[in-house]
Amino acid sequence: MKxxxxxxTILTMALLMVGxxxxxxxxxxxxxxxxxxxxxxxxxxxxxxxASEVGAKQAGEDLGVNVIYTGPSTADAAQQVRMIEDLIAxxxxxxxxAPNDPAALTPVLRKAKQAGILVLDWDTPADQSVVxxxxxxxxxxxxxxxxxxxxxxxxxxxxxxxxxxxxxxAANLNGWIDHGLAxxxxxxxxxxxxxxxxxTDEKQQIAYQKTLDLLKAYPSLKGVVGVSTPAPLGAAQxxxxxxxxxxxxxxxxxxxxxxxxxxxxxxxxxxxLWDPSKLGYLTVFLAKEMLEGKKPVDGQDVPNVGKITVWExxxxxxxxxxxxxxxxxxxxxxx
Amino acid sequence: xxxDIQKKTKQTETPQEENRMRRLVKKVHLETKELVLLQILxxxxxxxxxxxxxxxxxxxxxxxxxxxxxxFGIFALAMMVIVVTGGINLSITYSATLSSILxxxxxxxxxxLGVPPLVTIVIGVLVIIIISIACGALNGLIVAYxxxxxxxxxLGTMTLFExxxxxxxxxxxxxxxxxxxxxxxxxxxxxxxVPLLIFVLVIIATYFILQRSxxxxxxxxxxxxxxxxxxxxxxxxxxxxxxxxYSGILTGFAGIIMASRYNSAKESYGYTYLLQSVAAAVxxxxxxxxxxxxxxxxxxxxxxxxxxxxxxxxxGVNRFITDVIMGMILIVVLxxxxxxxRMEEKALLSKKVVTA
Numbered sequence: 019m020k021x022x023x024x025x026x027t028i029l030t031m032a033l034l035m036v037g038x039x040x041x042x043x044x045x046x047x048x049x050x051x052x053x054x055x056x057x058x059x060x061x062x063x064x065x066x067x068x069a070s071e072v073g074a075k076q077a078g079e080d081l082g083v084n085v086i087y088t089g090p091s092t093a094d095a096a097q098q099v100r101m102i103e104d105l106i107a108x109x110x111x112x113x114x115x116a117p118n119d120p121a122a123l124t125p126v127l128r129k130a131k132q133a134g135i136l137v138l139d140w141d142t143p144a145d146q147s148v149v150x151x152x153x154x155x156x157x158x159x160x161x162x163x164x165x166x167x168x169x170x171x172x173x174x175x176x177x178x179x180x181x182x183x184x185x186x187x188a189a190n191l192n193g194w195i196d197h198g199l200a201x202x203x204x205x206x207x208x209x210x211x212x213x214x215x216x217x218t219d220e221k222q223q224i225a226y227q228k229t230l231d232l233l234k235a236y237p238s239l240k241g242v243v244g245v246s247t248p249a250p251l252g253a254a255q256x257x258x259x260x261x262x263x264x265x266x267x268x269x270x271x272x273x274x275x276x277x278x279x280x281x282x283x284x285x286x287x288x289x290x291l292w293d294p295s296k297l298g299y300l301t302v303f304l305a306k307e308m309l310e311g312k313k314p315v316d317g318q319d320v321p322n323v324g325k326i327t328v329w330e331x332x333x334x335x336x337x338x339x340x341x342x343x344x345x346x347x348x349x350x351x352x353x
Numbered sequence: 354x355x356x357d358i359q360k361k362t363k364q365t366e367t368p369q370e371e372n373r374m375r376r377l378v379k380k381v382h383l384e385t386k387e388l389v390l391l392q393i394l395x396x397x398x399x400x401x402x403x404x405x406x407x408x409x410x411x412x413x414x415x416x417x418x419x420x421x422x423x424x425f426g427i428f429a430l431a432m433m434v435i436v437v438t439g440g441i442n443l444s445i446t447y448s449a450t451l452s453s454i455l456x457x458x459x460x461x462x463x464x465x466l467g468v469p470p471l472v473t474i475v476i477g478v479l480v481i482i483i484i485s486i487a488c489g490a491l492n493g494l495i496v497a498y499x500x501x502x503x504x505x506x507x508l509g510t511m512t513l514f515e516x517x518x519x520x521x522x523x524x525x526x527x528x529x530x531x532x533x534x535x536x537x538x539x540x541x542x543x544x545x546x547v548p549l550l551i552f553v554l555v556i557i558a559t560y561f562i563l564q565r566s567x568x569x570x571x572x573x574x575x576x577x578x579x580x581x582x583x584x585x586x587x588x589x590x591x592x593x594x595x596x597x598x599y600s601g602i603l604t605g606f607a608g609i610i611m612a613s614r615y616n617s618a619k620e621s622y623g624y625t626y627l628l629q630s631v632a633a634a635v636x637x638x639x640x641x642x643x644x645x646x647x648x649x650x651x652x653x654x655x656x657x658x659x660x661x662x663x664x665x666x667x668x669g670v671n672r673f674i675t676d677v678i679m680g681m682i683l684i685v686v687l688x689x690x691x692x693x694x695r696m697e698e699k700a701l702l703s704k705k706v707v708t709a
Contacts, residue, residue, distance in 0.1 A: 062672055091672045096623040099615060100421050104666035107414035108405075121528040121617035125539055133413075187524030187619075 052084045055305045056105050057298060058098065058115040059089040060142070065273055066247055066294050067116075069353035070141070073298030080322075083306050086110070087298075095122035102126045106133050112305040114153070116141035120189065124148055136308055140301040142190050151308055152334045153301050155292040157327075158190065161340055162197030164290060165243060165269065166206065168342070172267035172287040173241035176208040180232050180239060181215040182225050182253050182270075184246025191245050194271075198243070212236045218249050225252025233260055244270030250286055251276055258285035274343040274351040281345040289343040295353055296323050300337055385693050386638040389686065390653045397657060401664030408667050416546065420538070422659040423552035424610045426652060428626045429633035430559050431603035433651045434596055436634050437563070438576045439643025440496065440503030442597070445604045446624050447514035448488035453608035454518050456481035457527040457618035460534060470531035477534070481612075482605045488514060489601015490594070497593035518620035528617035538613030548610045555606060560648045562599065572596055576643030632679070633658060636686055657682070 057074045059067035071087045078085030086105075090097035095118040103126060105113060113130055117123045117139065124145040127137050131148060140153040173179065181199075183191050195215055202209050216232065218225040225248055233239060233256060242257070244250030250270025254277075257266050263285040272289040280286035300323045304314055314335050316328040327336040343351070402410040428445050435442040460477035464470070488510070495506040521527075540547050563569040571592045574582040583589045612618045636654035639646030658679065665675045 086669055088666075088669070088672060090625075091676060092625050094621065094623065094625045095615065095619070096424075096611065097625055100662070101666055101672075103417045103421060104414070104663045107411060107417045107663070108408050108667040108669075119526050119615075119617070119619055119622075121526040122615035122619065122622065125535065125614060125616050185524065186519075187522075187621075189525075 052082075053112075053306060053309055054084045054086060054110040055112045055302055055309075056086045056088065056110050056114065057140070057301055058101065058113065059087070060098075060116050060118050061093040062087075062089045062091060065276065065353070069273075069294040070298035070301075072353075073293075073295030073300075074302050075298075076295070076322075077299040077302035077306075081303065081306050083302065085302055089116075090118075093118050095119035099123060099126045102130060106130050106135065110135060111309055112136035112138065114138035114140045114301045114305055115144060117144045119187075120144050136305060138301065138305055138308075141297065146333075150333065151304060151314070153297070153304060154334060154336050155294075155297045156338075156340055157336050158193040159197045161290075162194040163201045163205075164340060165194065165245070165271070166198040166202050168269045168288050168290060169241050169243055169267065170206055170209070172269055175206045177240035178210050178212045178236055178238045179241035179243065180212050180236065181243045181245065182218055182228060182232075182249045183215045183244075184218060184220045184249055186215070186217045188246070195243075195245055212239065215245075218246070218252065220246055220248060222248040222252040222255070225249040226255045227252075229253040229256035230260070233257070233262065233266070239266055241267045241269070244268060244272070247272050247276070247291070250289060251280060254280035254286035258283060272343075273353055274348040275353060277343060278345075278348040281343065281348050284345075287344075289348075290340045291343070292337060292340050293351070293353060297337055299323055300326070300335075304335060385697075386690055387647075387650055387653070389689055389693075390637065390650055390657065393682070393686070394653055394657050394660065397660050397664065401660060401668070405664070405667050409664050414663065414667065416541075416544075418659055418663050419546045419549045420614070421663070422655055423546075423548035424607045424614070424623065425626055425629065425633070425659070426552050426655040427555050427603050427607040427610070428623070429630040429637075429651050429655050430555060430648065431600045431607070432630040433634040433637065433639050433646050433648070434559065434563060434572070434603075435503065435600050436631070436639050436641060437572055437643060437646040438503075438593060438596065439579075440593075441507065441631070442492065442600050443504065443507040443627065444488065444492060444511040444514055445600070445607075445630065446622075446627050447511050447518065447620065448485060448492075448601055449604040449608035449611065450618065450620050450622050451488060451514040451518045452481045452484040452605050453612040453618040453622075454521055454527060454620065455484045456608070457530065457612060458521065460531065461527060461529045464529065464531050470533045473531050474534050477530075478609060481609055482602065485601045485603075485605025485608060486598055487601075488604070489598040492601065493594035493597030496597060497590040515620055522618075522620060526615075526617040526619040530612075530616065535613055535616060538610050538615075548614070551606060551610060555603060556648060556652055559603075563648060568592065568595070573644060576640070576645065578644075629658065632683055636683055638690065 059070065074085050074087050090101060098118055099122060102113060106129060113135055120143060127144060127148040130137050137149050138151045138153060139149050141155065143152055146152060181195055183195060216228045218228055225244065229242060229252060242253045244253045250268055250272045253268045257263050257268055267287050268285060269288050271291050273291060277286050277289045300320055303320055307314065313332060314326065314328050317325055319325050324338055408414065431445045432442055456477045459480045460473055463473040463476060492507055492510055495501050496503050536547060538548055542550065563572060571587050575589055575592060579589055611622050615622060633654045634651050635641055637650030661679060662675060
């Protein structure tokens with residue numbers, strides 16, 4: 019009996035050993051004198067954050083710093099907290115995080131700061147009192163207004179429309195929608211929002227289903243705004259299936275490669291987004307500059323990214339205006 | 354497998370003999386299971402220490418892990434006590450977050466009213482515990498008295514709790530507690546993290562309730578054979594009802610630690626712990642069909658999962674690979690346990706022939 023137990027245990031150990039060694043080969047061991055920057059997305063394994071990984075890793079190579087791109091496999095704030103705790107124990111120089119929930123990360127980010135680690139947020143703002151630098155892809159207000167401008171361009175400034183969003187608790191999505199709605203109230207008073215923003219769990223399938231429901235419930239619908247990357251695709255799919263692509267204009271925030279087929283058949287009129295790989299690149303670039311004691315300045319030209327905007331507080335950095343994707347240019351992008 | 358034998362012996366033997374038999378089965382069984390688990394724990398600990406020297410085996414990391422696993426460990430025990438009865442409690446994480454959200458509402462409003470922090474916190478914690486008891490009681494009511502299958506009943510309450518929580522928070526997080534509230538999740542007494550102390554108290558309480566009381570004996574009996582248990586004069590419904598309340602209270606403790614550690618309350622905090630806690634319970638030797646499971650095994654498997662998770666994280670391994678490795682370990686341990694069970698069975702059967 020004991021023998022069997024022992025054998026089995028040894029087997030487990032062997033498996034672990036082999037596993038670790040195999041995977042370790044993929045990891046270049048960090049030199050202690052090398053700068054190590056952690057870039058943590060909300061979760062790993064979705065196209066958007068895969069694209070930013072490419073950018074972050076590229077910046078690491080270009081700038082000669084060690085970049086660790088790691089995050090939880092589900093968008094759970096609790097898992098992010100645990101991973102950051104481990105990374106503090108590992109001893110890194112900078113942690114840039116896209117928080118799943120800003121409030122939840124405040125205590126652990128404070129711990130990181132106390133351990134002498136540079137703390138940044140990227141993609142989604144964290145509690146501003148604990149971060150040394152906040153890297154934004156876009157000015158939320160400008161972006162929200164831009165989305166509504168696109169909508170009006172496609173459907174005209176009169177008529178019924180609906181908003182399909184990723185989730186009701188996502189601060190950045192809510193921010194854009196709030197800015198857009200406020201803007202529409204003053205700028206386009208004849209637009210009529212038929213119902214509250216519709217949540218779709220960040221899933222294309224649900225956005226598709228919910229849009230079908232909307233089309234049924236509001237036959238007068240002329241436009242759909244999809245916020246969060248899968249939402250416009252689901253909406254476009256629904257509009258195309260119902261054969262109302264001419265009548266109902268779908269616009270929204272989507273990745274160009276994903277939206278290409280819908281842009282081509284006209285069910286998605288226009289998509290607008292920033293380049294996530296540039297955002298990853300910029301985050302690593304700025305983290306390295308900060309570690310070397312250089313603060314970002316307004317109008318600074320960042321290689322491979324472009325001119326950045328820095329707010330008066332000196333720690334909020336805006337990457338730049340969004341890029342619009344139509345059927346003519348969607349093929350030129352790799353994300 | 355083992356269970357069947359227990360059932361058979363139950364009918365044919367006198368109570369004393371049956372008890373002796375059960376004790377024997379338990380003893381042999383657990384010794385090997387626990388031995389395997391302990392060896393694995395020591396093994397992975399050494400492995401991680403060798404692979405990232407000075408980092409994994411640092412005071413900071415050991416302390417940091419001690420802050421991390423208590424909330425998970427408490428969830429695992431809340432799950433384990435129910436799995437022992439042959440049930441499952443899918444509502445544990447949402448019961449914890451619903452309790453902490455209602456507690457958070459109280460904490461924030463009293464704090465804003467200028468009530469002294471200590472009073473605020475005592476009331477807030479009481480609210481969390483009371484709500485978690487209510488959540489547990491609802492589960493118990495549906496499972497024990499209405500008689501709906503635990504999986505379906507708790508699936509329902511899980512969605513219910515999530516819905517209520519979302520209605521209160523509107524999808525955001527509730528924050529703005531008195532600073533003192535962070536004590537539960539972020540402080541240490543004599544270098545020992547407070548969450549760890551809470552976890553130790555929970556372990557001791559669960560051990561005595563489940564393994565050292567007549568109530569606990571009834572729980573295991575229900576897990577083995579609820580019908581036989583009922584006919585032997587045990588109030589099965591009452592036992593189940595109380596057990597679900599206990600599971601609920603544990604989620605309340607986890608809720609307090611999480612709210613304090615994250616300094617806020619939100620419905621989705623820790624939702625990934627649900628399946629992980631089933632994994633921890635099963636890895637710890639709990640029989641998913643009931644009748645078997647020990648506090649010690651569950652706690653050791655929680656530690657194993659924590660060491661692997663932190664170790665691989667420090668080592669810089671991709672999170673998906675971590676999942677793969679965890680899955681591998683689960684399968685290997687379950688296989689070992691299965692094989693051991695069968696061998697014990699054989700040994701036991703031959704022994705029985707001799708003594709009879």
